[in-house]
Amino acid sequence: MSLQPQVEDAQGARSAFFIGADSDNVLEEQDHHPLILQKAKALASKNCLKEAIDLFSVAMRYGPVQPEQLGTLVDCILRNFKRQAAGPHSLSCRSRDSEESREEDVFDCPSCHRFLGEPVTIACGHSYCKRCLQRQLLSKCKLCSAAVGGGEEKANVILCGLLDKWFPDELKRSKTLCEVDELCRRRRYHEAVSLATDVIQGDSETMAAARLSRAEAYMALKLYRLALEDTESSPCSAEALFRKAMVLHEMGQVDESLQVFLHCLAVDEDFPGAKRQVEKILCDLLSPADENVKVGLRETTQNTSPHLRNKTLVTEAQPPSPVQRQHQVRAASAHNHLESLEKRWESLERPGLGRAHSLRAHGSSCGEEGLKRVCSAPQLGDEDKGSLLKRKLSVSDTEPCVVDTGNNKLKKQGVVKGSKHKVAEAKPCRSIPKDLLDPNDLECSLCIRLFYEPVTTPCGHTFCKNCLERCLDHTPQCPLCKESLKEYLACRNYLVTSVLDMLIKQYLSQESAERTKTHLEETSELSDLTKNVPIFVCTMAYPTVPCPLHVFEPRYRLMIRRCMYTGTRQFGMCINDPQKGFVDFGCMLTIRTVHFLPDGRSVVDTIGGKRFRVVSRGMKDGYSIADIEHLGDIRVESxxxxxxxxxxxxxxxxxxxxxxxxxxxxxxxxxxxxxxxxxxxxxxxxxxxxxxxxxxxxxxxxxxxxxxxxxxxxxxxxxxxxxxxxxxxxxxxxxxxx
The missing domain is CATH 1.10.4060 (LON domain-like fold)
Structure with missing residues (x-):
């Protein structure tokens, strides 16, 4: 890859950094590490790749650098990699084009674009197949970029029932794939290979996913060539590239695996695992061979900074002390190391760099089962490591970013002749059999009506949003399975389950319109500030005077929510009357803010508004309501x-x-x-x-x-x-x- 870092900005920034280490104010050695590391990250964020690599390498001489601290360097490398890999025939573009050409199917998983088998609804309301979540194939929602947490593996009960009724064969195949993955997790790899092979031979729909699962089992059994064949026979996707890179890395092919990991991130920059693997590889390549070498900042800057190389800190007439000689030796070592990095960097700007060796050549001399994992990086010296890193990142301007794995060679044009990689073909959208479509299958178990704003709990059960909130007012448990929903209640992240909402509006449009009409009528009744006004029976309230409230009773939780939902943000306040329930006069309160507590209680900040007189009284869902008329002072005209x-x-x-x-x-x-x-x-x-x-x-x-x-x-x-x-x-x- 021919990378063009912003050399002038980098040199200026680097010079300022080194000049700051004046000889009269030499910092303690333990302070060097965070400063250099911080500067390296800053250079990487500015896309100064060469300078960043140099400083990260120096930082590792002062102290340990964890792989996760190289995130900015990985981002910088990936930006340059994408720029060089961009083209009409690049792998990432071909993958994106194929995805964009697909017609959206509500029954497809947004991640793998296969059948939504055993759907799991995550916190943002979008649903994914259980396989994608169990295999941790996404860290962010593909539709809204919300973070995907761990442990969200309980299937959506309503959706599973519907898919089992409408598409029983496809759901069965999806469950079989999950069985293959489960066998791998239990380390029963031979059984996993056997079951995956049966799936591949008997079903073309799930062949690609089964091949990737089988590749994982093959890799665990050290059958690397078979694993690579499975990854390359699958349609080009982030998962296929990641699995392929893992196999190459297990074989010790660090060069090839690094580039395939970068390909994976080019297709999906949020793919879990790929970035971590790149960080580990870079950390290994940049680490010094001798971990005990700690170069002093004074000598290092003197010998590595082009602006300060002619500056001497010790007069020539005065012979150096033994300690100074030791520092000079270490400084010379660091200087030679960085000089080597700078010289080898020039190779990045020359096309046609050859690879160390291909997998095919390597495989020809080694048996498949007897192939041992080789890690070349720890065997290299510091200069070779820097050179290896630059070579691993190098791709010619005239050759697209492609990978030679030994099983196939991607040609210069970017179109692979005879490649086993496939691009997913667009499939027609599934349609629900009309004789199996029943509105009763989409009813809320609490209100026994068609779902309105369906919300799915972490335990997999679905209810109308309003129905669920009313239940949680009384107890933080699922109304059906009684599983604790305390954390769910504390987050109050009641987002609509998009698949169910879409199904209802698309296939039950008439019933959905009637349900919406009923809901709007009920809401409009709550919006009238003279009829059926909610009354909070508590304390005295006055116009213009703040009135903070602590709301903990379920009936008043519901009342406050309705006031917020309708948009009125108002309710009446009266004091208690033993005979009537509440007195004849009160004051309207306007909600300014509501602070919800984790257990469902809330602190409501209100301020007094208009005064009123009660005309009639009533009850609604446990709290008092009243028809009222507003009061005002009689104006004085004289x-x-x-x-x-x-x-x-x-x-x-x-x-x-x-x-x-x-x-x-x-x-x-x-x-x-x-x-x-x-x-x-x-x-x-x-x-x-x-x-x-x-x-x-x-x-x-x-x-x-x-x-x-x-x-x-x-x-x-x-x-x-x-x-x-x-x-x-x-x-x-x-x-x-x-």
């Missing part, structure tokens, strides 16, 4: 009367301010913490139907009986309200603070 009202308001406001300032400090702080500061004086006291905000703030903080507060809340005369508050303040000011 200018004289308005002036007297203004004077009364100003007197009460000043009296309240003095009372609040004279409170003991702990009472003062408690009020500030719960209700905030006293509102500012308003210019127009009749601007809103509820009057000045200071009146409601005072009612909330004054230590008076709730029934007395309720009588003030129900008043529609601002004058009467101010007089009541004035009487309360006068009484409190006449009584010493406790």
């Amino acid at each position: 200018s004289d009367e308005l002036q007297r009202l203004q004077e009364l308001h100003d007197a009460v406001y000043e009296q309240a301010r003095v009372w609040f300032q004279n409170l003991k400090i702990h009472f003062h702080n408690q009020i500030l913490q719960h209700f905030g500061p006293m509102p500012e004086r308003e210019a127009d006291i009749q601007e809103t139907p509820n009057g000045p905000a200071c009146c409601w703030w005072l009612l909330a903080v004054l230590p008076i009986d709730p029934r007395y507060q309720l009588s003030v809340l129900s008043m529609t005369s601002l004058k009467e309200r101010l007089v009541k508050i004035q009487h309360i303040l006068t009484y409190l000011q006449s009584t010493p603070n406790n």
Whole structure:
């Protein structure tokens, strides 16, 4: 591969780094490692591959570098690899073109594009075949890029039942493939080979997947040539390339395996395992032969930086000490190592580099079963390792990025003559037999209606989203199998199962439209802020005053969710009445934020809005509802009367301010913490139907009986309200603070 790093930027950045290590401020040796490693990562992120390789190699001389720390270097190599591999006939392009030409089938796995056998629905709502998840063939969802966690292997019960009814033969074949994989996991490789062979001979639909599973078993049995034949007989895919690279790596063909791993990442950059394998190979290639060699930063920078090579730190007249001579020897070793890397780097820019040897030549001199794993990298010196890495990354400008495995040679044109690699052919979409389509198969077991926004739990059971949330309000267990859903409840990631939702809308369009209509009608009933308004029976609430709530009862959890879902974000607040259930007057609360706790409880931040009077009462799903009419102050029109009202308001406001300032400090702080500061004086006291905000703030903080507060809340005369508050303040000011 002819790679063109940004040499000027890299040299400038590298020079600045080395100059920073001034001779007068030599860092301790243990501090060198993280600094160099950080600089190497920065160069790799800027696509300066040559400089990055140099510094990663130096970093490994100062201390151990874990394979996962080479992630930025792998990304840099992959970017260059993709750029050189890009072309109309490249493997990755051919694979993508074949996938894009496929007609989307709802019954295909988004990962392997084969039948969705034993479907497993992951947290994001998309479903994959069990085989892809068990074999860890994806780290991110192919449809939405959501992270795919481990252990998500419980099949979707509803989908499995439907597929077994509609496509029994295909589901049976998929289960057989899973049996092959299970035999491999249990290390019963001979049985796995036998079963996979039966599948290949008897079924063309699952032949490719069976070959890859058999290749894994062959590799475990050290039958490498047979394993390679199976990988190359499969359609070109990330999984096939990864399996092929693993076989090559097991055989000790590091050169070939590295390039095939890169091919795999070019097809699917998120393929699990491939990047880790590349990191391990690079770590092995860049590691120094002598792990005890630690080159001092002063000598290393002096001998490796082209800008500082002529700078001497010790005068020629003064002979070096034994310690200095030892450092000079080590520095010379590091210098020779990096000089070798820089010289061999030039080979990257020359086309037609030959390979070390082909697998065919190697295989001709070795028996298949007797072939032992060879790892060449640990046997090489430092210079050879750097050279090997540069050679492994080298591909000619005139030759596409292809791999010679010995079993076949990919030609210069990129089209492989007689290659066993196949490109998946587009298949017609499956259709459900009409006589087997029954709406009853797609009913929620809780509401006994057609699924609306179907959600699948980690245990594999599916319910309407609203139905499931209502059940989780009462207990964090699956309504069917009673498996704990505490973690699922804590995440509250109730995303619609896309396959089921698509099936319902596509094949049961009429029933789906009716179900949607019913849901919208029910939702519209909840959106009316005068009819059937939800009532939270708890405490006194006032206009403009914050009212934080701790919601833990299942009925109120449901009520809050409905207020959020409908978009009104409002409900009524009343205090309890022993005879009626709740009093005749209350205040609407508007939800500002809801903080859900892991166990289902929530902390709801609300603020008071309009006042209301209850017209009629009722119940809905356990909580109170009411028909209400809103209240507002009667406006004063006479200018004289308005002036007297203004004077009364100003007197009460000043009296309240003095009372609040004279409170003991702990009472003062408690009020500030719960209700905030006293509102500012308003210019127009009749601007809103509820009057000045200071009146409601005072009612909330004054230590008076709730029934007395309720009588003030129900008043529609601002004058009467101010007089009541004035009487309360006068009484409190006449009584010493406790």
